[in-house]
Structure formats: structure tokens, C-alpha cells
Amino acid sequence: EIVLTQSPGTLSLSPGERVALSCRASQSVSNYLAWYQQKPGQAPTVVIYDASKRATGIPARFSGSGSGTEFILTISSLEPEDFAVYYCQQRSNWPWTFGQGTKVEIK
Amino acid sequence: EVQLVQSGAEVKKPGESLRISCEGSGYSFPSYWINWVRQMPGKGLEWMGTIDPSESYINYNPSFQGHLTISVDKSSNTAYLQWSSLKASDTAIYYCARHCGSHVCYEGFDVWGQGTTVTVSS
Numbered sequence: 001e002i003v004l005t006q007s008p009g010t011l012s013l014s015p016g017e018r019v020a021l022s023c024r025a026s027q028s029v030s031n032y033l034a035w036y037q038q039k040p041g042q043a044p045t046v047v048i049y050d051a052s053k054r055a056t057g058i059p060a061r062f063s064g065s066g067s068g069t070e071f072i073l074t075i076s077s078l079e080p081e082d083f084a085v086y087y088c089q090q091r092s093n094w095p096w097t098f099g100q101g102t103k104v105e106i107k
Numbered sequence: 108e109v110q111l112v113q114s115g116a117e118v119k120k121p122g123e124s125l126r127i128s129c130e131g132s133g134y135s136f137p138s139y140w141i142n143w144v145r146q147m148p149g150k151g152l153e154w155m156g157t158i159d160p161s162e163s164y165i166n167y168n169p170s171f172q173g174h175l176t177i178s179v180d181k182s183s184n185t186a187y188l189q190w191s192s193l194k195a196s197d198t199a200i201y202y203c204a205r206h207c208g209s210h211v212c213y214e215g216f217d218v219w220g221q222g223t224t225v226t227v228s229s
Contacts, residue, residue: 034216036152043221043222050215089152089216096157098154100151
């Protein structure tokens with residue numbers, strides 16, 4: 001099973017700041033990595049798929065990069081609605097797996 | 108409108124059986140696989156398995172295989188997750204989510220159900 005390790009666990013930031021979330025895979029997942037955003041009490045929503053492709057309706061301030069084992073989700077300037085938990089997920093090998101999540105909270 | 112609508116919250120006792128559902132509408136149901144994702148209280152997301160409605164191919168996460176069954180009814184555009192004998196540790200929110208079965212249209216898990224809360228307690 002491919003283990004995805006996200007760091008940091010929690011980030012305390014202010015609106016307008018730039019943030020970079022890390023996801024590291026225990027073995028190569030090529031570019032088969034997605035990022036999801038989950039707000040309290042809501043189902044997750046896809047932000048980025050295939051490492052760098054923005055999902056439909058996702059603002060340009062969100063970007064994804066990386067391949068192989070190292071991936072980054074960048075939010076160029078945090079908006080109030082971006083404070084949430086973010087999960088990475090790989091579909092390279094069965095079983096598909098999620099990272100443990102990074103919480104982005106308001107400072 | 109494209110949506111996945113899940114069945115309502117359930118409260119069960121250990122050892123009881125349960126089936127929850129996920130009905131797709133507004134799109135070609137056979138073209139999108141359905142995934143099941145568990146979220147235990149206060150915890151992260153766990154991928155449980157996926158089913159291809161067109162071929163009924165299923166892939167289970169070994170961590171869950173043997174304890175539950177994923178199925179689909181193409182005639183009603185509905186996927187199911189069922190247990191024959193629930194445990195207290197099955198208490199969680201269960202989400203269904205679709206993904207396109209073709210690389211051409213794949214956009215991640217692009218539509219999610221609202222979640223079904225399952226509580227197992229004696």
C-alpha cells in the first residue's frame with residue numbers, strides 16, 4: 001500500500017497569505033495525485049487532479065505541482081473560504097489511498 | 108443537475124446488518140465508477156473500494172475486504188454498501204463519490220454524495 005504523508009499537520013495563517021501544502025508518497029505515483037478540500041460538516045470537493053490540473057470551478061489561486069513522490073498544493077493568496085482541511089489522494093496503485101490531511105486554520 | 112444522493116442516517120446495534128445507498132442522477136451512470144470513502148469521527152478520509160457500474164468490476168481496499176460488500180443496480184442508477192454484521196468500530200460517515208472511468212474524462216472524485224452517518228452502539 002502506498003502511504004501518503006502530508007505536512008504540516010496544521011497551518012495557522014491569515015487571509016492574503018501564500019501557503020504551500022506538501023504530500024509525499026512512499027513510492028512513485030507518477031502524476032496520479034489529487035487534492036481535496038473539506039470544510040466542517042461538508043463532503044470533500046476536488047481541487048486538483050492529476051497533480052496539476054485544476055478541477056472545474058476552482059479559482060486560479062489554487063495550483064498543484066510535482067510528480068513521482070513529491071507534490072505541492074499552493075494557494076497564492078488565502079481567501080476566507082479557503083480555510084479547511086486538505087487531503088491528497090493517489091490512484092496509481094490499488095488500494096487507492098488518502099493522506100492524513102493538513103488543516104489550514106485562521107490565525 | 109449532476110448529483111449523488113445518499114440514504115439517511117442509521118442507528119444500529121452490533122451484529123445487525125445494514126445496507127446504505129447512493130443514487131446517481133443527471134449523468135450517464137454507467138460511465139462513472141462509484142467509490143466509497145469512510146470518515147470516522149474526527150478523523151481523515153479512507154478509501155474503501157470502487158465499483159464500475161458498466162461491468163460490475165469491484166476493487167476493495169484489503170483493509171475492508173471481507174467485512175462489507177459493494178454492489179450496484181444499474182436499473183436504478185444506485186450503488187450500495189452493505190454489512191452483514193456491524194461492529195461499533197463501523198461508526199462513521201460514509202461518502203460515495205464518482206470518477207470517470209475513462210482517462211479522457213477523469214477529473215478526480217468530481218461529485219460526492221452528502222454522506223450517510225452510521226452509528227453502531229449497543
